[in-house]
Amino acid sequence: MMQKDKSRKPVLIKENIVLDCKAVTPEEAIIHAGELLLRSGYIKSGYISGMLSRDENFSVYLGNMLAIAHGEKGVRDQILGTGMSVLICPDGIDWHGNLVKIVMGLAAIGDEHMELLMHCANIFSDRERVERLVRCRDRERVYRMFGGI
Template identity: 35%
Template sequence: MTNNILAKENIRLNTTVAGKEEAIRLTGSILVERGYVESNYIEKMLEREELTSTYMGNFVAIPHGTEDSKHFVKESGISFVQVPQGVDFGNGNIVKLLIGIAGKNNEHLDILSNIAIVCSEEENIDKLVTATTAEEIIAIFEGVN
């Protein structure tokens, strides 16, 4: 993943959130602040969550917008929120890592595939949950560790 898609400024470590909605709003607000998406995208992320949970297993959720939210995306980027204490995503699913995605054109498929590869390894999940610097997170996604 290139640095402009996952920059240090896109990463929040050791975060505490009150619940799933706050977690998704935070994940989306990073994308807005960093100029990847327009603010309306956050509502589309919440709408998407209502349709079907973005919980992927292994303590990971990947909040993203609905199909009709593409016009709110200015450029591809991801946000990363680490919640070591976990946040309940319903049905007993606890999330410790939120990875927000904004994909321009069809780039979200490449981004998703990179995330899936990293998150399929339990060892990587443990490292991401316990990482104390943004550089550690980026290194894991770049496969440098």
């Protein structure tokens, strides 16, 4: 993975994992995921509006109960570092007609998002693994499932 440089903040920090999230709408989930990135210093506040706009124009739902909220190209200047947040919503969210139980917030510098997306594709390609992730109530275990990126 990309986190070879020990001077950089990890892409995913445990504080950015929310278990049993009660988000009701896609907009609320995106704002929550973005606020975690903001508080952790990965983004400036303007990035969140770009995340909302991205989902309005092109749904960020990817299948297998996953949505990856990320900003449009026009808000790249709002990214301070590559980071992600994870919201686990066991009750599910109606995401424009699709069921979402895991919402990831993603901000990436340059092409680092490609490596993250490939890593996440490996995790979310297995429906059983996704179900275990949704049922998990241990933040440390969820962090390990993402490989401590």
